[in-house]
Amino acid sequence: MTTVFKVQGASKRFGGLQALTDVSMSINQGQVYGLIGPNGAGKTTFFNVITGLYTPDGGHFELGGAPYTPSTVHEVAKAGIARTFQNIRLFAEMTALENVMVGRHVRSGSGLLGAIFRTSAFKQEEAAIAQRAQELLDYVGIGKYAEFKARTLSYGDQRRLEIARALATDPKLIALDEPAAGMNATEKVVLRELIDRIRKDGRTILLIEHDVKLVMGLCDRVTVLDYGKQIAEGTPAEVQKNEKVIEAYLGAGGH
Numbered sequence: 001m002t003t004v005f006k007v008q009g010a011s012k013r014f015g016g017l018q019a020l021t022d023v024s025m026s027i028n029q030g031q032v033y034g035l036i037g038p039n040g041a042g043k044t045t046f047f048n049v050i051t052g053l054y055t056p057d058g059g060h061f062e063l064g065g066a067p068y069t070p071s072t073v074h075e076v077a078k079a080g081i082a083r084t085f086q087n088i089r090l091f092a093e094m095t096a097l098e099n100v101m102v103g104r105h106v107r108s109g110s111g112l113l114g115a116i117f118r119t120s121a122f123k124q125e126e127a128a129i130a131q132r133a134q135e136l137l138d139y140v141g142i143g144k145y146a147e148f149k150a151r152t153l154s155y156g157d158q159r160r161l162e163i164a165r166a167l168a169t170d171p172k173l174i175a176l177d178e179p180a181a182g183m184n185a186t187e188k189v190v191l192r193e194l195i196d197r198i199r200k201d202g203r204t205i206l207l208i209e210h211d212v213k214l215v216m217g218l219c220d221r222v223t224v225l226d227y228g229k230q231i232a233e234g235t236p237a238e239v240q241k242n243e244k245v246i247e248a249y250l251g252a253g254g255h
């Protein structure tokens with residue numbers, strides 16, 4: 001099986017707080033990999049480290065079999081990691097289609113001069129980008145809202161739009177930060193089906209999620225963090241039985 005993303009010994013300290021200690025994982029092509037843990041465990045910090053928002057204090061990273069150094073957000077997208085955010089970050093006044101087109105521009109070639117002079121190569125490329133963006137909106141199930149401003153979409157649909165935008169960059173790894181947060185039960189079922197479909201289509205997904213039922217039903221493997229340390233790694237069945245995991249979730253008053 002091909003390893004898509006590999007992390008060895010990722011660490012991050014904020015002043016006196018060790019937010020991540022020596023976290024390692026290996027994610028294979030086509031897997032959904034879950035990252036769980038109680039509040040403050042370091043999940044978001046890990047996402048921020050791998051997507052270039054925080055500089056790690058240590059760690060070795062590989063993406064698609066090559067060394068990977070998370071740097072600027074644009075470079076991260078180009079290297080092949082696309083992410084969504086716990087607090088949705090869309091361009092609120094742009095249409096759904098335009099939001100996805102922005103993601104696609106990471107892979108476009110005609111550049112700034114082409115855009116300024118509106119060369120025929122640029123126009124052709126724009127048409128292709130718009131077509132691909134529409135396909136992606138259809139894929140995540142919100143194609144009929146292509147011309148709606150992002151802010152007018154329902155919460156669940158905005159989350160799906162974020163996923164469409166992430167897919168538009170043709171990523172090697174899609175990192176989803178709490179995609180089910182704030183969703184009702186029906187929206188969660190639809191989300192689960194979508195993530196399943198994305199995996200079946202050969203994509204690789206890293207998922208932070210608080211909904212343990214969703215994680216256990218969906219993920220191939222799971223890492224559990226607690227106070228920045230990796231207390232368990234394995235299949236959902238293995239992790240669920242782990243004493244340290246049970247303790248972290250149920251003990252210490254559920255910090």
Ligand SMILES: Nc1ncnc2c1ncn2[C@@H]1O[C@H](COP(=O)(O)OP(=O)(O)OP(=O)(O)O)[C@@H](O)[C@H]1O
Nearest residue numbers: 014017018019037038039040041042043044045046
């Ligand atoms: N920029 C920062 N500066 C200082 N401390 C930070 C910063 N970001 C996170 N932390 C601290 O690092 C620890 C891990 O936080 P993090 O947000 O990664 O946890 P989390 O597992 O994502 O939590 P939650 O489930 O609540 O989102 C926390 O103690 C948090 O206060």
